Amino acid sequence: MTRPAAARAIALAREGETSLRWLATGLGLAGALVLAGALQVRAESAVIVAHGISTFGDLKYPADFPHLDYVNPDAPKGGEISEWTMGGFDSMNPFSVKGRAGALSSIMLESLLTGTADEIGASYCLLCETLEYPEDRSWVIFNLRPEAKFSDGTPLTAEDVVFSFETFLAKGLTDFRTIAAQRVQGAEVLGPHRVKFTFKPGAEMRDLPEMVGGLSILSRAQYDRDKLDLEESTLTPYIGSGPYVFDRMEVNRTLVYKRNPDYWGADLPINKGRNNFDSIRIEYFADSAAAFEAFKSGAYTFRNENSAKQWATAYDFPAVQAGHVKQAVLPKGTKTTGQSFLFNLRREKFQDPRVREAIGLMFNYEWSNQTLFYGQYARITSFWEKTWMKAEGVPGPQEVAVLQPLVDEGLLPASILTDEAVLPPVSGERQLDRGNLRKATKLLDEAGWAVGADGVRRNAKGEVLKVEFLNDDPNFDRVLNPFVENLRALGVDAVVVKVDPAQAESRQRPPTYDFDIITGHAQTGYFSGGDLLQYYGSETADQSAFNLMGLKSPAVDRLIRVVMAAKSKDELTISTMALDRVLRAERFWVPQWFKDTHTVAYFDMYEHPETLPPYALGEMDFWWYNPEKGAALKAAGALK
Template sequence: MLELLQINYLVKIKIRLIAFVYLIFFGSLVSTGSVVNADQDNIKAHGFNFFGELKYPNDFQHLDYVNPNAPKGGEISIWGFGTFDSMNPYSRKGRAASLSSAPFESLLVETGDEIGSSYGLLAESIEYPADQKWVIFQLRKEAKFSDGTPVTADDVAFTYNLFLDQGLPSYRAVLAEIVQGVEVLGPYTIKYTFSDQASKRDAIPIVGGLPVKSQAWFERSQARLDESRMEPAIGSGPYILDSFEINRWVKYRRNPEYWGASLPINRGRANFDEIRVEYFADTNAAFEAFKSGAYTMRVENSSKSWATAYDFPALNDGHVVKKLMPDGGIANGQSFVMNLRREKFSDIRVRKALSYLFNFEWSRESLFYGQYARINSFWENSDLAASGLPSSEEMKLLSPLESDLPSGVLTQDAVMAPVSGTKPMDRANLRKYDFDIITDQFPMSYEPSSGLKQYFGSDTADDSVFNSMGLKSSAVDALIEHVVAAENKSDLKVAVKALDRTLRAYNFWIPQWYNDQHRVAYWDMYEHPEEIAPYDLGYLDYWWYNEGKAKALKDAGFLRQ
C-alpha cells in the first residue's frame, strides 16, 4: 500500500499510529490454517483475523486482487508538495522525502481486500497462548536486508528498543504501556511478553507492525532514529533509494535481489522497476507538469480541477486516462471542531445552532461541482454508522447510561448533519463571532479498539492532540469500553453504533464532506486488475507497466525517453 506513504509524515503519524491501535486482527477465534497445541493450548498460524477466519489459507498462492502474472518493468512517477531534506521518516526533525518508508518491512502485513486480516511477511508463523499474554514470531530464514545480510531476531529486538528509546513520544508511550519484555529465543525466533494492562486486541498488531531495522547498520553508522539525515537506513523491502536531488525529485528502484519476490503475499506486486517523485512548491505548477508529461500518475484532490481543468490535448486525444475508481474506506471524519474547553461552547444549543451555519448543499453545488457527499457519522461509508432509532441491542448498552447521555439519544433518530438547501442565506450577523473552531479529522477503522480513547476519552481531553474538542463524557468512556471488550463482530457493531450516535448527539463537530471514489488521472501506459482492492487503490503496489503503450507515447514525443 505504498501510495499511503506519500502523506506528510507528521500527518501520517496521526492516522497510522492510531490505526496501529485499532486496525486490529487479534481475536479469540482460531484462523484458517491455525494449529492448536493440546498440551499448552497455544495457537500457531500464518496470520490472524480479528473476529473470524482469515480469507487466505496457509497454502494460498496470491492475493485475489492482483495479477500474479503482471509484467515487471518501467517507471511510474507521482508528485510531492513542498520540499524535503531528510531520508528518515521516523523523526520530527527535517522534512522526510515521500516514500522514504518504502524500503522497510514488518513482521506482519495487512491486505487490501479484508478488514482486520494480517499475514506473515518477515514472520513465517506466529504463536500465542489462549490468554494472549505473549506472542512468538518465527522469522523467515530467507529474509534479507538490501545489503544481503539476514534479518534476525536480534534485529527485531533492536528495532523495538530503538523505537522505545528514540521513537516519536506518542509511539514510545504506547510501546512502554503494552510490552513487558522482549526475548530472543533463537536466531530467528523472538518473543514479546505483554503487560497486564495491555489490550489483547491491540498488542500484537503494534509489535507486528514495527518496521524492522538493521542493528548492524545503526551500530556501524551511529545514526539515530530521532535525527534528520540524508543517508537512508537499509531495509528489507522490494524498493531501495536510487538517487535524488534535494527539493526537486527522489527516485527509488526495485531491488533485483529482493528476497521476498516469490512469496504468495507478494506475487503480482512491486511491479515497477522505478518509482519517481517530482517535487513542486505550487499546486498549479504541479498540474501543468502532469499535463506536459513531467510525471505520469495523479490522484486529484481538487473538485474544481477535476471538473474544469482536465481539458487539454493529451487527454482529449486519449493519451491521458481520467477515471473514477471506487473507494471502500471509511470517510476520514473531516469536520469543523468546536473547542469544548471554552465556556462559549458549553451550551449544546449553541453548538447545534452553529451546525446550521454551514450550508453544505449550496457549497456542494456552487463550490464543489456536485462531487461530494455529506459526512453524518464518524463511521461514514460503512455499516458501522448509526441510523434511525437505537436498536434493542444498542438500548442494552445505552439505557444504563441514560442520565449521562445527551437528550434524545434514546428517543430520537441518530443526529444527521443539517440540510440547508441550495439557496444562499444571509449570515452577515453571524460572521462577527469568533467561534474558536478548527478543521480536524477523525480517521476511524472498521474494527476500532482502545485507540478511541485518544480521540474521545475523558483522560485525554486535556493533553491529547487527537481529542481536539476536549470531550469529557462518562457515557462515551463507558461505550468505548464496550467497543474494546467486544468478543465478536456483532457485539462490536452494536457497540460502535451506540458510540457513534452518542458522539453525534454532543454536536461538537460540524461534519464536512467526503468522496467514495478516487479521482485518478494517468498517462495511458499503466494497467490494473479489472477489480481493484476495495480498501487499497494500489497504483504503486499492484498496477503494472505496459511497455508497448509507453513506447508509443515516447516515440510520439509526449513523454521523455
Template sequence: MGIFRRGSLVLAGLLLSTLPLRAEVLVSHGISTFGDLKYPADFPHLEYVNPDAPKGGEISVWSFGGFDSMNPYSVKGRAGALSSVFYESLLTDVADETGSAYCLLCENLEYPPGREWVIFNLREGAKFSDGSPLTAEDVAFSYELFLTKGLTDFRTVLAQQVEGVEVLGPHRVKFTFKAGFPTRDLPQTVGGLPVLSKAQYEASGGDLEEGSTTPFLGSGPYVLDRMEMGKTLTYKRNPDYWGGELPINKGRGNFDRIRIEYYADYNAAFEGFKAGNYTFRDEASSITWATGYDFPAVTSGAVKKVQLPSGTKASGQGFLINLRREKFQDPRVRQAIGLMFNFEWSNETLFYGLYERVNSVWENSVLEATGVPGPEEVAVLKPLVDEGLLPEAILTEEAVMAPVSGERQLDRGNLRRASALLEEAGWVAGADGIRRNAKGETLKLEILNDSQTFDRVILPYVENLRRAGIDATMTRIDNAQLEARERPPAYDFDMVVGNARASLIPGAELKQFFGSETADVSAFNLMGLKSKAADRLIEQVIAATTREEMETRTRALDRVLRREYFWVPQWFKADHTVAYYDLFGHPEVLPPFSRGELDFWWYDEEKAAAVKAAGVLR
C-alpha cells in the same frame, strides 16, 4: 494498503485462524479478528493481483509543499512522501479483507487462545537492503526504540499494554502482554511495528526523535534513489529484495522506480500533470475534474480520465476545532460554528454536485450510527447515562447529523439557530455585530489554510461565520508552517482541515485518535478530544470478542463522538476520480479497500511506447 501501509504506526484491531501446535498453543500464518482468514497457509498469491505482472518502468505522482527529512517517525521536520517504504513489519494487511494480518517478516506466529503472549518465528531469509540478516534482535530493538522515542501517542499504547519483549533465538521473539487489558489486538499491534536494523542505527548515531535526510536501514522492496531537497524524491526497486517471491508479495512492487514531484499549490500541480512532469493523479478538485480535463493528451487518449470503485469508508474529512482552547469548550459554540457551513450550496455551486455529505466518523460503512439507537446500542449506552457521563436523550434521539442548508450561501434558518446557541453560551453581539463574552473577549475563529484551491470553499464559510457575529478569518500559510502549528505540543490553531480517523476494524488505535490520555500528545487527535464517555466506549470496542459486539459498540461510540461537535464534517466521493498517462496496467477487478497504483499496478511497455511515439511524454 500495499507499500503505503508497510511499517504503519496506526494499526487496526485484528485476530485468528489457526492450526493447533499443541493443546494450549495455536500456530498460524496469519491472525484474524473475528473469524477465519480468507487465505489459507498455502495460498499462491493474493486474489486481486496479477502474479505475472512485469517488473520495470516508472510511475510518478505529486505531493504538496515540500520535505526536509526522511524520518517518518518523528514530529520534527517534514518527512518525505512514502518515506516509510523502506520498512517492513512482522505482519501485513491485505486489500480485500478487513480484520486480518498475514506473516511477512515472520514464517508463522504462536499464541495461546487468550493471547496473553505471542511468539513470532522469523523467516530465515529475511534481509535488510544492504544484505545483512534481519533477526529477532532487530525486532526487539525496534520495539524498545519505539517504546521510548518517536511518536508519543503510539508510545502510550505500547507502554500501557505490553509487558516486554524477549529474544528466544536468532529467529524467534516473544512479546508478553500485561494482565488486565484486552488482548484481542495486541499480537497485531506489536506485529505491525516497523523493523529497523539495530546495527545500522547504533553505528550511524541516528536518533528516531530527530529529522534526518538519511533513512534508517530497512528491509523493504524499495530504497532511496535520488533526492532533491523539497522538490523531488525517487525510490528504486531493490533487485536483491529478499521477499519478492513470497506469496504475499507476488504481483506487487512492480515498478522499477516511484517518483514524487512536489508542488507549492494545487493549480501548479495540475499544470505539471498536463505538461507530463508526472504520470498519475488522484484528482481531488471537483472543478478541475469537471472542467480541466480538456487538454490535448486527454483528447488523444494518451491520458485516461476514469472513475474507479471504492469499497472503503469515507475519510472523515472535516474542519477540526481545537477543543484545548477555552472559547471552544462549550459545545453550543461548536454546534453554532457547524451550522454556518453550507454544504448544499458548496456542492452545487463549487463542486458540480460530485460529493456526498459526511455525517459519521464511520461514514459509508456498517459501523455508522443511524437513526435512534436500537436495543443493543441502548444496552451499551445506558450505564454511561446512569453514571451521568451522557445525557438521557442519547437513548431516544437520532444520531447527530450534519445540518442541512438551503440553496443560498447564507441559510437564514441556520443563522437564527446559530445565533440562539451563541447567545445561550454567553456570546452576545455588540453594536458592531461581533460577539463578546462577559469578559469583553471577542469570539475569534482563525481557519488555517495551506491550499490556494481551498480558498473558494473557506472564504464563503468565513462570510457566513461573520454574519453570525463570529470574528472569523482565513489565514493562508505554507505547508511547513501549517505542520508546525498543528503538531504537538504547540497545537497553535483554532480550526484546520483534517480527518476524524477510524478503521473498519477499530481497536487500540482509537486511543490515538479520540482518547483523553493522548489528547495533548497525539499527532492524530488534532482536536484534543477528552471525553470520559468516549474513553469508556473505546475500551469496550477494544474488548469486543465478536464482530456483532464490535459493530454495536462502535456505532454507540460513533453516536457519542458526533454529539461532541469537535468537527464540521465535509464531504466524500464513493468513487476514486483519477487520471493517468496510458502507461500502466492493473487487474480488471480492483480490491475494495485499495486502489493500488503504487502497489500492484504495473508498467506496460507496449502502451508506453505508443504514448511516447505520439510525442506526449519524453
C-alpha cells in the same frame, strides 16, 4: 493449526477429561501417564500456530495460497510511476515531530505482519513464517523467515525486532509509546529467528498481536552506525528490508525510490504480482494549481484527482485530446476518511458545545456541493461512514445497554438514550441559510456571546469571538470563503489564515497545536481497537499527532475500552455504534464530504487487474507498466 481446529481439539479434550481422570484413578501410574499425555495434548492444542491472524473469524487465504486474488501474478516488472504532493520536506525520518518527513519515507521498512486489500481485520506473515498465540492472545511468538534481510545484505533477526520495539517505546511519536506502555509487558529474543511479545494482564488482547506485528522493523546496525535518533530530523534514509530502497532526492522538489533487484521476499505468495515498478518518483509543488499544470506537461504521470471542479472542467488539455492521458472512474469500497473541519478544543472559546454547533450550522454543504463541487460528493455524517457500524436513529436496546452505565454515572446526558444520532444540519439553496442562521444566533446568545453595536459578538469579558481557519491550499479558499462570510453574518470575526504546508504542519503538531480550526481527518478503523486511544483518548490529547482536536471525554474513554474489549463482531458493532453516537454528540467536527469512486488520470502506459480489490486503488502496489505504450508516448513527445 487453524483457530477453529484448535477450538475443536480443546473441546474434545474437555469432553474426555472426566473419563480420563476416572481411568487414571483405576489404573494407577499407567492411568496417570495416559491422563498426563491427554492433558498435554490439550495444552498444546490451545496454542494456535498459523500463517496469519484475523480479528474475528477465519482468514480468507489458506497457508498454501499461491497469490492474492486481486493481483496479476504475471505482471511485468519495469518502468516508473510518478505522482505529486504539496509543500516540501527536510527530513527522511517519518517517526519524529521534528521536521517535515519526505513522502513514502517509510517505504523501505517492513513489518512482521501485513494486511491485504480484500479483507478487513486480517494480517498475514511477511517477515515471519508463522506466529503462535494462545486463544486469549495474552502473548504471541513470531517465527522469522531465516532468509529475510535488509537491503544492505545483513540478516534481519529477532534482535532487530526487539530493538525496534524498544526504540519506538522510548523515542519518536508519542502515540505508540503511550499505548504500548499500557498494554505490552515486554519483548524477548527466544532465538535468532524467534521473538516473543507478552501482554499485560488485564489489557484488551484482541488486537495486540496485530499491533506489535505491524511495527516497522529497523536495522539496529544502521541505527547505531549512522547515529540515528528516532526523535531527530535527518536526511539519512532508513535502511529496511522492503522491496524498494532510497534512490535519490532533491530536497523540497523530488524523491525517488527504486526497486531492490535483490529483494529477499520477491517470490513470497503474498508479494506475487506486486511491487512492479522499477522506480517510484514523487514531485513536490508549492500549490495544487502548479501541480496540475505540471501534470498537463508530463512532469509526472499519475494523478488521483481530488478537485471536483478540475475533474469536471479542466481535463480538455492537448494530452487528453491526443489520447496520451487516460481518465478513469474506478470503484472505491473503503470507508470514508473522516475529512472534516476540526475544532481545537484546547481553546477556551470552543469548550462550549453550543459555540461549536453554531459554527457548524453556518457551513452550507448543500450549496457548496452544487455550486463548487458539481454535485460529485456526498456528506459525511458518521465517524464510521460507509460501514455497518454507523449509528442511526435512536439507540436500540443493545446500544442502550452499553450507554446506560455512563448515563447512570453522570458521564452522559440521559437524552443520549432517546435522541436520534446527531446529523449535520441541512441547508437551503442559498449560500446563507436563514433558518440555520436563526438557530446559530440563539445558540450563541445562550452561550453568552452577545452581538454588540458593531455587529461583532463578545462575551462578558469583552473578548471578541474570533475564529481562524488555518489553510495551506489556495484552491480550498473557494470552500472556506463562503463559510467565513456566513459566520461574519452571524457576528463571528472569522478569517482565513494562509500558511505554507510546512507552517501548517508545524502549527498543527504537538506540542504547539496553534490553530482554531483546521481541515483534518477524524480517523477510525473497520475493527477499531487501540488506535482509538491515539485518535480520541484523553491520555494522548496533548501529545498526539492524531488527536488534533484535543478531545478529553471520560465517556469516550470508557467507550473506547468497551470497543477494545469486544469479543465478537456483534459486540464490536454495537459498542462501535455507541461510540459513534457519542463522538457525534461531542460536535468537535464539522463533517465535510466524500466520493464513492476514484477519479484518476494517468499517461496511458499503466495497466491494472480487471477487478480491483474493494479497499485499495493500489496504483503503486499492483498496477504495472506497459513498455510498448510507454515507448509510444515517449516517441510522441508526450513525456518529459
